[in-house]
Amino acid sequence: MLGAPGTGKGTQGRRLAAAGHCPLISTGEILSEAVAQATPLGLEARRQMDAGRLVDDRVMIALVSERLARPDTGEGFVLDGFPRTVPQAEALDTLLAERRQEIESVLYLQVDEDRLVRRLLGRRECPVCMRAYNLEGMAPRDGRHCDDHPTVELRVRADDSEATIRQRFEEYRAKTAPLVEYYEATHRLRRVPGTGPADGVFSALLREAGRVPPVTA
Numbered sequence: 001m002l003g004a005p006g007t008g009k010g011t012q013g014r015r016l017a018a019a020g021h022c023p024l025i026s027t028g029e030i031l032s033e034a035v036a037q038a039t040p041l042g043l044e045a046r047r048q049m050d051a052g053r054l055v056d057d058r059v060m061i062a063l064v065s066e067r068l069a070r071p072d073t074g075e076g077f078v079l080d081g082f083p084r085t086v087p088q089a090e091a092l093d094t095l096l097a098e099r100r101q102e103i104e105s106v107l108y109l110q111v112d113e114d115r116l117v118r119r120l121l122g123r124r125e126c127p128v129c130m131r132a133y134n135l136e137g138m139a140p141r142d143g144r145h146c147d148d149h150p151t152v153e154l155r156v157r158a159d160d161s162e163a164t165i166r167q168r169f170e171e172y173r174a175k176t177a178p179l180v181e182y183y184e185a186t187h188r189l190r191r192v193p194g195t196g197p198a199d200g201v202f203s204a205l206l207r208e209a210g211r212v213p214p215v216t217a
């Protein structure tokens with residue numbers, strides 16, 4: 001899954017993985033676990049994440065390589081949030097070649113930046129169950145508290161402040177956007193509009209991933 005912050009890569013990636021009966025490998029989630037467990041790597045990564053910066057390539061490549069070594073990845077997987085830089089993409093190609101696997105499709109979710117900033121500013125999470133909400137479209141029933149924990153007030157993610165959001169887009173433009181060309185040059189890129197109802201986006205992703213035949217008249 002490729003796309004700017006807030007395009008829905010995580011949500012849609014999870015659905016794609018469920019549809020393909022394969023694991024979702026989300027580097028954002030792997031990092032959040034390391035942060036929650038306060039491992040040395042987690043503490044270092046947290047400083048970079050909270051500032052809206054990318055975590056070092058060396059750390060990210062090692063984490064993904066470790067995750068791919070687990071036995072559930074043999075029949076394929078969906079990657080969300082990796083690669084985010086050209087060196088990460090090159091490392092992924094090498095790792096996959098060693099495993100005799102290859103990327104089937106790079107699904108590039110496209111949404112304009114203004115809309116994304118509004119979406120990111122509206123994101124909230126429940127501090128108890130981590131359920132995600134969005135005041136723009138996926139609001140909780142009473143607008144403030146978790147539907148499953150009615151006394152718990154939702155919070156803004158640490159990396160969703162306005163200054164951090166701006167920094168994350170800068171990182172995206174400088175380091176991640178070049179991947180569009182990287183994958184286009186090798187004919188692996190599939191562009192999918194990321195606006196409109198989530199079910200429509202999901203169907204378009206499945207089609208582009210070659211998972212269902214396109215509907216013909």
Ligand code: AMP
Binds near residue numbers: 005027028053084
């Ligand atoms: P995400 O949940 O995918 O938006 O990731 C949250 C944060 O984790 C990002 O803003 C980065 O700081 C860090 N991160 C996740 N994946 C990567 C990656 N592949 N390379 C560098 N940093 C990453």
